Amino acid sequence: MNKTQVVIIGAGPSGLLLARLLERADVSTIVLELHTRAHVEARIRAGVLEQGTVDLLHEAGVDTRLLRDGLRQEGFGLAFDGRMHRIDVEALTGKSVTVYGQTEVQKDLADAHLASGGVVHYSVEQVEFADLEGAKARVTFLQNGSRHEITCDFVAGCDGFHGVSRQAIPIDKCLYHERVYPFGWLGILVDRPPVADELVYANHARGFALCSMRSRTRSRYYIQCTPEDKVEQWSDDRFWGELRARIPQELAERLITGASVEKSIAPLRSFVCEPMRFGRLFLVGDAAHIVPPTGAKGLNLAASDVGILQRALIRYYKTNDADSLGAYSDAALSRVWKATRFSWWLTSLMHKFSDDSFAHRLQLAELDYISRSPAASKVVAENYVGLDLA
Ligand code: APR
Numbered sequence: 001m002n003k004t005q006v007v008i009i010g011a012g013p014s015g016l017l018l019a020r021l022l023e024r025a026d027v028s029t030i031v032l033e034l035h036t037r038a039h040v041e042a043r044i045r046a047g048v049l050e051q052g053t054v055d056l057l058h059e060a061g062v063d064t065r066l067l068r069d070g071l072r073q074e075g076f077g078l079a080f081d082g083r084m085h086r087i088d089v090e091a092l093t094g095k096s097v098t099v100y101g102q103t104e105v106q107k108d109l110a111d112a113h114l115a116s117g118g119v120v121h122y123s124v125e126q127v128e129f130a131d132l133e134g135a136k137a138r139v140t141f142l143q144n145g146s147r148h149e150i151t152c153d154f155v156a157g158c159d160g161f162h163g164v165s166r167q168a169i170p171i172d173k174c175l176y177h178e179r180v181y182p183f184g185w186l187g188i189l190v191d192r193p194p195v196a197d198e199l200v201y202a203n204h205a206r207g208f209a210l211c212s213m214r215s216r217t218r219s220r221y222y223i224q225c226t227p228e229d230k231v232e233q234w235s236d237d238r239f240w241g242e243l244r245a246r247i248p249q250e251l252a253e254r255l256i257t258g259a260s261v262e263k264s265i266a267p268l269r270s271f272v273c274e275p276m277r278f279g280r281l282f283l284v285g286d287a288a289h290i291v292p293p294t295g296a297k298g299l300n301l302a303a304s305d306v307g308i309l310q311r312a313l314i315r316y317y318k319t320n321d322a323d324s325l326g327a328y329s330d331a332a333l334s335r336v337w338k339a340t341r342f343s344w345w346l347t348s349l350m351h352k353f354s355d356d357s358f359a360h361r362l363q364l365a366e367l368d369y370i371s372r373s374p375a376a377s378k379v380v381a382e383n384y385v386g387l388d389l390a
């Protein structure tokens with residue numbers, strides 16, 4: 001039988017960031033991951049980091065490549081009604097965000113954790129929990145056909161939306177809140193320079209579009225699609241044609257297209273489970289909440305959960321004070337709900353929900369208002385860079 005202080009379920013960004021931060025404070029961890037390392041690192045996800053996330057990656061000692069390759073973004077564009085308005089995030093808030101792909105964050109975390117001797121068991125199956133409300137928790141799992149057991153003080157459920165940790169909370173001990181949106185995002189990655197230096201979010205009568213990037217030579221573009229759409233129905237040519245139709249003409253003329261290196265469809269959903277704790281189990285990141293990608297809050301929320309939990313755990317181990325652990329769920333949810341609201345709002349503002357011309361005119365009126373009112377622009381910018389007020 002094995003022992004550790006904290007068992008972490010999932011080696012995604014939440015799990016590995018937590019493991020790094022705890023290890024630096026001499027709190028022992030074992031990470032259990034369902035998939036192989038290669039599989040985890042092949043996933044293409046969003047790529048915009050708030051300053052708070054960058055700070056935490058610095059604290060974890062994994063910001064060398066991020067500082068070298070990350071692209072500082074001082075603003076972003078809102079395109080609508082055939083024109084563009086720039087939200088000057090830096091001028092409005094004094095802060096900026098950084099473009100650096102989650103795929104790279106994931107690699108940096110795994111490299112650092114494994115190099116420092118951190119324990120990660122990949123390809124484990126059937127993770128199960130016992131005694132979550134007891135004096136010690138037990139976690140069992142299957143690896144290479146044999147069953148293993150770990151005794152621990154705490155379990156961090158960092159296993160994403162489809163993981164097992166959330167399911168371990170009895171259904172009468174938690175509440176689920178959910179919105180499923182009637183569309184998805186079709187995204188493509190292409191080794192061509194981005195169409196603009198900053199991200200552009202476009203509202204169009206044909207549906208939403210987003211021009212994003214991973215580096216100065218690699219771009220990421222998205223268009224709103226139906227939930228029934230299949231990647232095979234979207235040749236690169238069809239994608240580029242539709243993207244051009246949805247962005248302002250001056251951008252469409254500058255767009256440099258090429259063969260996609262990845263193409264995928266993601267559904268859009270908002271989801272929050274509360275509380276984010278049951279006994280010795282703490283939910284972190286996508287295991288507890290999902291936001292639609294509009295606004296790029298998913299990874300940043302996961303990082304802020306990790307920040308709150310690691311501080312509480314370290315305090316517990318250093319001073320035997322469990323108050324911060326008791327406050328974890330409320331503290332995390334305060335931020336989660338504000339980002340959930342912002343992601344829902346930006347999704348509602350930018351997407352086509354129906355053929356209803358009234359709804360579209362209201363969106364255009366609100367976008368025009370944002371473009372003319374410094375107060376309204378500031379609300380958008382403040383939420384975009386990440387709220388300190390949560
Ligand atoms: N047992 C062990 N590991 C599991 C299990 C399980 N039963 N189920 C899932 N996992 C693993 C997944 O394979 C994945 O590697 O847990 C990890 C969860 O990682 P993510 O889904 O990336 O979630 P998280 O680490 O919280 O990352 C934050 O916010 O919006 C998103 O794109 C953003 O993925 C990012 C996330």
Ligand code: PHB
Nearest residue numbers: 046047212293294295296
């Ligand atoms: C991305 O680059 O993948 C991205 C950027 C901004 C978003 C969502 C996704 O709001």
